[in-house]
Amino acid sequence: MLRKIEHLGIAVESIEESLKIYEALLGTSCYKIESVESEFVKTAFLQVGESKIELLEATNPDSAIGKFLSKKGKGIHHIAFDVEDIEDEIRRLTAEGFELIHTSPKDGADNKLIAFLHPKSTDGVLVELCQEKNGSSKS
Ligand code: ZN
Numbered sequence: 001m002l003r004k005i006e007h008l009g010i011a012v013e014s015i016e017e018s019l020k021i022y023e024a025l026l027g028t029s030c031y032k033i034e035s036v037e038s039e040f041v042k043t044a045f046l047q048v049g050e051s052k053i054e055l056l057e058a059t060n061p062d063s064a065i066g067k068f069l070s071k072k073g074k075g076i077h078h079i080a081f082d083v084e085d086i087e088d089e090i091r092r093l094t095a096e097g098f099e100l101i102h103t104s105p106k107d108g109a110d111n112k113l114i115a116f117l118h119p120k121s122t123d124g125v126l127v128e129l130c131q132e133k134n135g136s137s138k139s
Helices: 015-024 064-072 086-095
Strands: 002-012 032-034 039-049 051-058 075-083 106-108 113-115 127-132
Touching: 002 015, 002 064, 002 127, 015 039, 015 051, 051 064, 064 075, 075 086, 086 113, 086 127
Parallel strands: 002 051, 075 127
Antiparallel strands: 002 075, 032 039, 039 051, 106 113, 113 127
């Protein structure tokens, strides 16, 4: 079961520049900046109620975010849902006929296990599943 929208991922050209906008917009400060070197991406997180905004900056133009920015420009990149057991959800969604980009969970930013669904099986929206690494994800 997908429990809530954990975060929205937004592709930006510069986290430093975009944080000024999002911190002013949301009236809160970024609580974490983290690089995911395997994905060539730098991330920044802001809390909004029960959900988060994740800003994504490419550290390499050939990365997924780099390619997204050059094709589509800045903007909403993915929607991430909180799940209790990511392996169960991967099995369930595969059985439902969804195409998964990651068929087993991988390490993501912000202490999460993650897996992405291919947007061609989700009506054009890139969907991320994420599970808090220490079990419960009551955040
Ligand atoms: Zn994300």
